[in-house]
Amino acid sequence: MPTEDRIADVWGDRTPYPRGGDWPVRVDAHLAADLSPGEVDRWVQTASTLHSNGDAFDVAVRDGRMVGVRGRPDDRVNRGRLGPKDLFGWQAIQSPDRLTRPLVRRDGRLVECSWDEAMDVVVGRTQALLEEQGPSAVGFYTTGQLFLEEYYTLALVAHGGIRTNHVDGNTRLCTATAAEALKESFGSDGQPGSYTDVDHADVIALFGHNVAETQTVLWMRILDRLAGDDPPEVICVDPRPTPVARAATVHLAPRPGTNVALMNALLHEIVANGHVDEAWVTAHTVGYADLEKTVARYTPEVVSTICDVPAADIRSAARIIGEAEALLSTVLQGFYQSHQATAAAVQVNNLHLLRGMIGRPGCGILQMNGQPSAQNTRECGADGDMAGFRNWSNRSHVEDLARVWNIEPKQIPHATPPTHAMQIMRYVEDGSIRMLWVSGTNPVVSMPELARMRSILSQERLFLVVQDIFLTETAQLADVVLPAAAWGEKTGAFTNVDRTVHLSEKAVDPPGEARSDLDIFVDFATRMGLQDKDGQPLVKWSTAEEAFDAWRECSRGRPCDYSGLSYDKLRGGSGIQWPCTDESPDGTERLYAGGTFWASPEECETFGRDLETGAPVEEQEYRALNPFGRAVIKSSDYRPPHEIPDEDHPLQLITGRTVYHFHTRTRTARAPELQAAAPDVWVEVSVTDAQTYGLAEGDLAEVTTARGEVRARVRVSGIRPGVVFLPFHYGYWDTGEGWRPGDHGRAANELTRTDWDPASKQPIFKTAACAVRKVADGDGTPSPAPDNTASAPVAAATAEGVER
Amino acid sequence: MRIGTVLRDLHHDENELARTLLRVADEHRADHEVHQMGVHLAEWSSRHVREIAAIAGSFGENLDPTPDGTPTLVEEARRWMSERGGRSPESELVMVRDLRDVYLRASSVLTDWEMIGQAAQAIVHDELLELATRCQAETKRQATWANAKIKESSTQALVV
Numbered sequence: 001m002p003t004e005d006r007i008a009d010v011w012g013d014r015t016p017y018p019r020g021g022d023w024p025v026r027v028d029a030h031l032a033a034d035l036s037p038g039e040v041d042r043w044v045q046t047a048s049t050l051h052s053n054g055d056a057f058d059v060a061v062r063d064g065r066m067v068g069v070r071g072r073p074d075d076r077v078n079r080g081r082l083g084p085k086d087l088f089g090w091q092a093i094q095s096p097d098r099l100t101r102p103l104v105r106r107d108g109r110l111v112e113c114s115w116d117e118a119m120d121v122v123v124g125r126t127q128a129l130l131e132e133q134g135p136s137a138v139g140f141y142t143t144g145q146l147f148l149e150e151y152y153t154l155a156l157v158a159h160g161g162i163r164t165n166h167v168d169g170n171t172r173l174c175t176a177t178a179a180e181a182l183k184e185s186f187g188s189d190g191q192p193g194s195y196t197d198v199d200h201a202d203v204i205a206l207f208g209h210n211v212a213e214t215q216t217v218l219w220m221r222i223l224d225r226l227a228g229d230d231p232p233e234v235i236c237v238d239p240r241p242t243p244v245a246r247a248a249t250v251h252l253a254p255r256p257g258t259n260v261a262l263m264n265a266l267l268h269e270i271v272a273n274g275h276v277d278e279a280w281v282t283a284h285t286v287g288y289a290d291l292e293k294t295v296a297r298y299t300p301e302v303v304s305t306i307c308d309v310p311a312a313d314i315r316s317a318a319r320i321i322g323e324a325e326a327l328l329s330t331v332l333q334g335f336y337q338s339h340q341a342t343a344a345a346v347q348v349n350n351l352h353l354l355r356g357m358i359g360r361p362g363c364g365i366l367q368m369n370g371q372p373s374a375q376n377t378r379e380c381g382a383d384g385d386m387a388g389f390r391n392w393s394n395r396s397h398v399e400d401l402a403r404v405w406n407i408e409p410k411q412i413p414h415a416t417p418p419t420h421a422m423q424i425m426r427y428v429e430d431g432s433i434r435m436l437w438v439s440g441t442n443p444v445v446s447m448p449e450l451a452r453m454r455s456i457l458s459q460e461r462l463f464l465v466v467q468d469i470f471l472t473e474t475a476q477l478a479d480v481v482l483p484a485a486a487w488g489e490k491t492g493a494f495t496n497v498d499r500t501v502h503l504s505e506k507a508v509d510p511p512g513e514a515r516s517d518l519d520i521f522v523d524f525a526t527r528m529g530l531q532d533k534d535g536q537p538l539v540k541w542s543t544a545e546e547a548f549d550a551w552r553e554c555s556r557g558r559p560c561d562y563s564g565l566s567y568d569k570l571r572g573g574s575g576i577q578w579p580c581t582d583e584s585p586d587g588t589e590r591l592y593a594g595g596t597f598w599a600s601p602e603e604c605e606t607f608g609r610d611l612e613t614g615a616p617v618e619e620q621e622y623r624a625l626n627p628f629g630r631a632v633i634k635s636s637d638y639r640p641p642h643e644i645p646d647e648d649h650p651l652q653l654i655t656g657r658t659v660y661h662f663h664t665r666t667r668t669a670r671a672p673e674l675q676a677a678a679p680d681v682w683v684e685v686s687v688t689d690a691q692t693y694g695l696a697e698g699d700l701a702e703v704t705t706a707r708g709e710v711r712a713r714v715r716v717s718g719i720r721p722g723v724v725f726l727p728f729h730y731g732y733w734d735t736g737e738g739w740r741p742g743d744h745g746r747a748a749n750e751l752t753r754t755d756w757d758p759a760s761k762q763p764i765f766k767t768a769a770c771a772v773r774k775v776a777d778g779d780g781t782p783s784p785a786p787d788n789t790a791s792a793p794v795a796a797a798t799a800e801g802v803e804r
Numbered sequence: 805m806r807i808g809t810v811l812r813d814l815h816h817d818e819n820e821l822a823r824t825l826l827r828v829a830d831e832h833r834a835d836h837e838v839h840q841m842g843v844h845l846a847e848w849s850s851r852h853v854r855e856i857a858a859i860a861g862s863f864g865e866n867l868d869p870t871p872d873g874t875p876t877l878v879e880e881a882r883r884w885m886s887e888r889g890g891r892s893p894e895s896e897l898v899m900v901r902d903l904r905d906v907y908l909r910a911s912s913v914l915t916d917w918e919m920i921g922q923a924a925q926a927i928v929h930d931e932l933l934e935l936a937t938r939c940q941a942e943t944k945r946q947a948t949w950a951n952a953k954i955k956e957s958s959t960q961a962l963v964v
Contacts, residue, residue, distance in 0.1 A: 136963045165959070416956045426835060432893040432964045613841060613945055615952040642840060754836045 006030075006084050007677050008788060010659055011212070011220050016228035020200055023221055027080035030087040031060060031068035040067065045571065047077075047494070047502035049145055049487040050085040050662045052175075052369040053215040054496020056575055057082055059090065059488055059507045066090050066488060066508055075574045077195060077500050083216030085662060085674065090488065092670035098469060099483035100512025110481060115513060115523075118480050122437075123527045125463050129435055130162070135413065139166035139424045139433045142382050143440030144174060144371025147492025147504065149547035150517040151373070152554065153539060154439070155381035157521055160405045161530035161538050165413040166433060167384045169377040170441040172421040173763055174370030177336035179378050179385075180760035181345035181367055183606045184634055185353070187599025187626075188389050189378055190559045192352075192591045193328065193364020194577065195498045198222055200362030203324035205235040205317075207348055208259065208334015209368060212243035213659035213789055215497075219243070235317050237262065238334055239654065240684075240725060241718035242790040250317040253720040254307035256652045257339035257641030257767040262314070263347035264638060265303035268295040269318030270354055280356030284595035286626050287633035291350060294635035306638065308720075321351060326362025333370065333656065338766040342759035343611045343636035353631050359593035366497060373494035379560040380551065384418025388558040389598075389605040392417065393619060396602075404554045406532040417616060420761035421447075422754070429456045439467040439517060440484070444474040444739060445664040445731035448752035448763045449707050454740055467520060470666050473731050473739035484517050485510035491544045492518070493570060499577040499588075501562070503570035518544055559591075559598050559605075592631075600629030611636050614758030641767040642755055645722075649705060649769035651689065653724050655748040659789050661729040669734060681746050682785035683712040684725035685772060687794055690716045697793060698778025705770045708750035713783035714774075718794045724770055725791075726751070807923050807932075808863035814916040815856045815867045821909045821946070822849035823872055828902045834890020835899060838953065842906075845946050849913075852939050859935060896961035903954045910947035917943055 006012060006028070015024040031037065043058035056075035060068035069090055071080035102118035103110040129137040140158045142151065151169075158167045171179075179189045186192070198204065198221045212219040225231055226247060236248035237259070245251040254262050270276060271292055281288050300311035300318075321327060329351060335344045349365060357363035369375055381387035387404075390397035392414040402409040419427070425447065427433040436457075447453045457464060458477050466478035469486045489510040495501045510516070515523075522542050530538040541547045545567050556563040561579035564587075570576065577587035598604060607622035609615060611634060617625075626632055645652060660677040661668040668674040683701055685693070695701055699714045703724060710726065719725055726748040732739055741750065751770060756763045785791040829842025850871035857869035921936035 134963055136960055416959065419956075423837070427960055429834070430891060430893050430895055432896060432960050610945055610948065613845070613949040614837075615945065615949040618948075639844075755840060756837070758837075758841065 006087055007673055010084055010216055010788065011223060012081070014227045015224050017224055018229035019202065019225070019232070021228070023079050023199060023224060025073045025079045027071050027073050028082040028087065029068065029070035035062070035067055043070065044505050044507035045072070046488065046504040046507070047496070047575065048086050049372040050089045050667065051083070051215055052371055052374060052497050053077065053217050054372070054500050054502060054575065055082055055086060055217050056502055057086060061507050064508055066094060077496065077575060078217045081217045081220055084660060084677070085668060088671040088673040089662070089667055091672070092667035093469065093486040093488055095670040097471070098511045098514065099471060099481065100514055102483060102513070103481035105479045110478070115515070118482060119523060119527055121480055122465055122524065125435055126162070126528065133434065135162055135164040136166070136432065137434045138162055138164045139419070139428065139436045140164070141421060141424060141436060141438045141441065141443065142169045142377065144169055144171045144369070144374035144377050145440050146373060146517050147490070147494050147544070148373065148376040148380060148551060149492045149544045150521065151376050151380035151382035152387065152551045153518055153521045153547055155387050156405060156539060157525050157530065159381065159412055160407050161525055161528065163411055163413055165384070165416065166419040166424050166427065167382065168419065168421040168424055169383045170421070170443070170446060171371065171374040171377045171383050172761060173446060174333070174336070175374040175378070176383070176762040177341040177345050177757060177760040178331070178367035178369060179383070180342045180609070181349060184342065184346050184608050184611070184632065184759070185349035186592065186597050186631055187604035187629065188559050189605055190389065190591055190598070191366060191497060191499050192358055193366045193498065194589045195221065196589065197328045197362050197364030198225060201232050201326045201328035201364070202362070203235065203320055203327045204232045205321060205327065205329045206244050207237045207329065207331045208336070208338065209330045209332035210238060210240070210242040210244055210656070210790055211330060213657065214332060214370070215368070216659060223247070233320050235320060239720045239723050240790045241792070249320060250313055252309050252313055252317060254309050256654055256723060258307040258638065259335050259338055259344035260340045260347065260636055261298060261303045261306040261638035262309065263344055264295045264298035265300050265314050266318045266321065267291065267347060267350060267354065268298045269300065269315060270322050270351065271295060273319065273322050275322030276354045277356035280595065281354060285353050285631045285633050287635070291633050291635035294637060324355070324357070326360070327352065327355060327357045328362060328364045328366070330366040330368055332368040334766070336762055337764060339641040339764055340636065340639060341757035341762050341764070346611065346634050347636070350633050350635070353633055359590050359595065364590065369497050372496070375495040375497065375499070379495070379555070384420065385605070386414070388555045389560055390558070391605050393607060393616070405538070406534065406536070407538070408533055422756050422761060422763060425453070425456055428462055431461060434461065435463040435465070437465040437467070438474055442472040442474045442664045442666065442731070444477065445747050445749065446728070448749055448765065449754045450747055450749045451708055452754060467517060469514070471733070472664065472666055473733050476739040482520055483512065483514040484520065485514050489514070490516035490518070493548055495578065500575040501565060501570060501578060502575040503567060518547060595631070597629055597631050599626060599631060601627065603629060608632065609759045611759050612639070643753060643767060643769045645769045649771050651722055651724050651770050651772060653703065653705060653726065653751055653768040653770040654766040655726050655728040655752065657729065658727050658786055658791060660786065661727070663729065664731050665729045666733070678727070678784065678786050680784040681710070681712045681727060681730040682715045682783040682791065683772065684715045684717045684719050684785065684791055686719050686721040686723065687716060688721040689724070689772070690714070693772055693774065695772065695774055696778065698781050698783050699774050700776040700778065701772050702775050703751060703770055703772050705751040705753070705768045707753060708745050710745040710748065710750050711775060713778065715783040715785040715791055716794055717791055724772055728765070805863070807920065808860065808865040810916060810919055811856055811860045811863055812865050812867065814913065814920065815853060815860065817909065817913045817916060818849045818852045818856065819872045821906070821913055822846045822853065824906055824909055825849065828906055831902065832895070832899050834895065838899060838903070841949060845949065848942050848946065852942070855935055855939070859932060893964040896957055896964070900954055900957050900961045903950045903957070907947055907950035907954065910943055910950060914940060914943045914947055
């Protein structure tokens with residue numbers, strides 16, 4: 001297929017297959033113009049780093065430069081397929097504006113310097129702060145886009161060396177609720193399901209998950225099932241008319257912030273219709289009686305008024321789920337970034353627990369991730385958790401980790417829960433965290449309430465280190481900027497949503513003096529003189545493979561067991577799913593087969609939290625509740641969102657992404673095809689609201705909340721009335737202002753509110769009360785929104801869009 | 805029978821707890837979690853106040869069902885102060901002390917509910933027992949929250 005078509009035709013041609021069949025191979029590839037495959041010097045194995053699906057592919061190299069990509073046909077995840085971001089996104093790392101030398105702020109300006117100079121400044125400041133205040137002065141804020149080896153090293157350096165509790169990743173913004181929901185229900189993080197559950201399911205339910213745009217290849221798999229014999233029924237919960245919604249048997253478009261009410265209605269119907277597998281529930285779970293009592297109040301009629309969804313639709317969705325032979329559920333930001341995030345995501349787990357549908361082919365739960373290596377941020381402890389899904393409130397787990405690291409248990413901060421990203425920012429704000437080291441993320445655009453975020457991170461008294469591949473908005477505020485090597489310029493492993501581990505080999509050299517994140521962290525540890533209890537270096541490795549082998553030992557015997565994996569084993573062939581051990585050398589397709597969980601008080605990763613207050617559950621309480629380590633059914637009442645529309649702000653704002661971009665566009669905007677497909681911010685409004693507020697396609701509109709204002713061109717779409725959508729990709733690095741708005745805002749997070757889920761601490765991006773007004777008429781040009789995705793114009797179908 | 809007397813005390817203490825939670829929420833607006841949760845948990849105590857007033861008549865007490873705690877001018881001024889004062893490490897310590905106040909008040913309310921629950925069992929008063937059991941569980945969650953927040957914030961408050 002000609003590559004240019006894959007911008008317009010995102011998902012490519014169908015390769016139908018029947019229920020229980022093998023998903024056929026289809027190899028997608030893209031080579032730089034004028035090149036033929038014969039001119040490629042070599043192909044280097046890797047996987048996607050522009051989304052969380054983990055699609056395996058090879059990078060084409062010629063004369064020391066990347067020149068294209070080709071999907072790996074043998075891989076279990078994608079069977080050769082690639083989405084638009086992987087076909088075109090690789091070009092970004094060869095962009096001429098890469099960071100190539102360290103920068104240090106002198107007289108208010110960032111100037112180039114040597115690595116020695118830069119690291120001397122960083123080390124000097126760290127040591128001074130440790131002496132003066134101690135570890136509580138230092139925070140680390142990382143990402144979901146580095147490699148496993150880098151996170152593990154960072155976790156060791158921060159927890160075991162600096163001994164700070166202030167470590168988190170931007171996974172807090174994308175996947176914290178996935179982790180928390182899994183911990184709450186199953187005692188430990190770890191994805192129960194597998195992508196192969198798509199092959200076997202007769203019902204696929206997607207909760208707040210626009211998979212067509214977030215994981216295009218997983219959607220291709222579902223589309224191929226839908227095109228084959230014995231297709232599954234699809235249930236979609238989403239306020240936007242996504243491609244998933246259009247393919248769904250039942251589409252529920254609830255009012256933002258009401259997911260728990262909706263889930264309780266579905267559970268109410270499962271109970272009322274006698275679709276509970278009572279024997280399974282009795283044998284494998286605790287907490288059912290509470291749930292039964294809670295959901296009794298949530299009849300479809302009652303919930304219909306809360307969510308503004310027809311009761312009949314709730315009933316049909318519940319019937320389809322209740323009668324499913326093999327139910328696959330997936331969950332993403334529509335739940336995770338909304339009000340009562342963990343409570344809602346846990347109710348999806350409960351659907352499966354009530355129906356006894358877990359650990360068997362087709363019976364999967366995929367609490368999705370947003371980023372390529374978010375899974376590793378979580379399991380290595382770079383999100384603040386203890387490495388290897390160990391429990392920070394279980395003394396023997398702390399001792400075990402101290403043994404692995406050869407340090408004293410008391411050296412590992414574990415007296416309180418790890419400080420989450422939003423709280424880290426709060427401590428930076430109040431001045432008690434005085435040094436923040438940001439790696440591979442851009443909080444000045446991606447965190448809520450940007451005016452506040454800019455004022456926090458631009459404080460004189462803060463020492464800000466930013467490690468990145470480009471001079472992002474955040475890097476522009478830094479005191480020291482460390483130029484990092486990108487994916488493709490370093491070797492390492494990472495793990496996707498369904499626990500598939502891939503190896504990504506170095507294909508080309510990093511530009512200038514840029515160094516891998518691993519090298520930077522190891523260098524910092526060495527210069528700091530961090531030691532274990534025998535006076536030996538704390539970090540005992542310098543290469544990626546050595547770091548991986550150290551992680552294998554750290555993970556041995558834990559749920560995320562990598563002990564049976566090695567670089568050699570990951571070379572060639574397909575990625576492999578953890579746990580991979582001597583007993584299961586080919587990996588493990590599904591967790592929790594036979595209803596056995598990692599939830600006993602001795603084994604669990606956490607004793608859980610109160611889903612409404614966020615307070616950690618005490619050990620004794622957990623022991624009383626769940627002595628035998630069954631799955632925990634946690635019910636929750638619906639509570640109204642914290643910010644409800646009023647006269648001044650009558651609409652609800654939700655933010656989200658488009659298929660062509662990733663995060664704050666640092667990479668995707670530097671790939672010409674992707675940038676052209678979605679070049680600038682737009683705002684989606686419904687037909688009803690367009691009429692009410694006198695808006696037409698292409699008009700310039702102003703969206704305001706109590707926090708700020710953003711200007712964008714109007715797209716009149718099929719979004720539910722009362723809801724306004726803004727993509728969150730557009731910041732300021734490619735505007736004249738550099739890191740902040742000029743006269744008017746462009747970044748969606750100018751408008752979002754500083755507020756988070758009590759249990760997962762994930763910020764809420766999807767319930768802000770807002771107003772929209774027209775600023776200027778359009779000139780007949782449509783808004784810059786893509787026409788072939790959830791942002792499709794409501795008028796004239798997509799006739800124009802196909803031509804784009 | 806002295807159940808009425810204890811209900812009157814409880815009514816007073818729940819009002820005080822709600823007021824304290826709202827005050828703490830207001831004073832620490834810069835700490836979004838404390839602000840948000842303070843307001844939310846104050847609603848629980850306000851609801852308890854209404855429910856106590858509703859049942860107290862059966863025990864010879866006439867209690868006001870309207871919870872206290874509407875912000876006054878002084879509190880508005882405090883809010884102004886709080887938003888500007890949030891940029892100092894000292895604010896952490898003030899917050900931990902305020903949370904300690906919440907914890908102590910919630911603990912005493914918890915004990916009151918315990919007493920009511922015991923009495924309700926003795927006189928086999930189903931309605932009162934149901935109320936006491938439900939409210940006691942919620943009060944415990946309020947106390948647990950305050951305690952957890954204290955644990956979480958102490959290091960940062962004390963070691964700066």
